[in-house]
């Protein structure tokens with residue numbers, strides 16, 4: 442599948458991408474990787490309430506990064522900062538830096554719509570539109586003004602294959618997306634997110650509304666997606682984080698990121714006692 446890395450950047454892409462970022466991690470194949478999403482001194486407030494406190498993190502490309510922590514510690518807030526979904530919350534104030542390829546996404550010259558083409562999102566509850574399966578997947582391309590530039594049928598098929606749904610729906614593309622099972626609906630939402638060929642996919646508890654079989658299919662899919670995309674997933678399920686992620690970030694109360702490391706290290710040998718207490722169930 443052709444990726445954005447291979448295509449010429451558009452003006453909007455150029456506003457988002459700089460190359461002055463150092464390689465800091467290693468990918469699944471052991472090769473050095475660049476951070477794709479970086480936070481520095483990131484503070485988020487809703488009115489007077491602080492939701493994130495001085496967060497620093499470098500999220501590597503083509504890996505699955507899990508964000509875990511107790512309820513209210515700021516996991517979803519962090520995720521929403523990455524593609525500026527918090528813009529829609531009037532009381533939300535962001536200080537510090539949240540960068541995508543070294544460019545602060547909150548700079549005035551960043552277009553949030555172009556940013557969200559590069560950084561797609563999948564939510565907790567499957568939320569297909571009351572449209573056909575085909576139109577659900579084509580939606581992202583149409584809204585981004587890309588539908589005239591690509592072979593739409595091929596792009597829809599590629600996204601449905603990428604979301605491991607094509608074999609189940611290829612003979613019913615005109616049926617409503619709402620008629621699919623919950624797990625299929627969530628894979629349809631993943632197809633919708635990957636159709637515009639983003640670099641990063643944000644997932645906010647994408648399996649918590651699904652039965653175990655459907656959840657397991659999504660977990661397998663997330664593993665495959667990391668070959669092509671950088672995945673950042675918020676999950677309440679620590680076993681899930683341990684199963685599917687390469688790196689894990691642990692946020693604790695007060696919106697503090699207390700530890701970020703390779704997932705086996707976090708679960709088997711965390712540096713911070715509070716993380717050990719949290720993952721062994723002593724609190725949270």
Ligand SMILES: Nc1ncnc2c1ncn2[C@@H]1O[C@H](COP(=O)(O)OP(=O)(O)OP(=O)(O)O)[C@@H](O)[C@H]1O
Nearest residue numbers: 487492510511512513514515516517518519530532
């Ligand atoms: N739209 C909002 N308006 C005001 N306060 C908010 C808003 N969204 C979140 N908060 C507050 O910010 C803090 C962090 O919330 P957030 O949803 O990011 O945490 P979380 O770790 O994702 O929680 P959960 O695991 O329960 O989903 C909480 O105190 C929450 O009440």
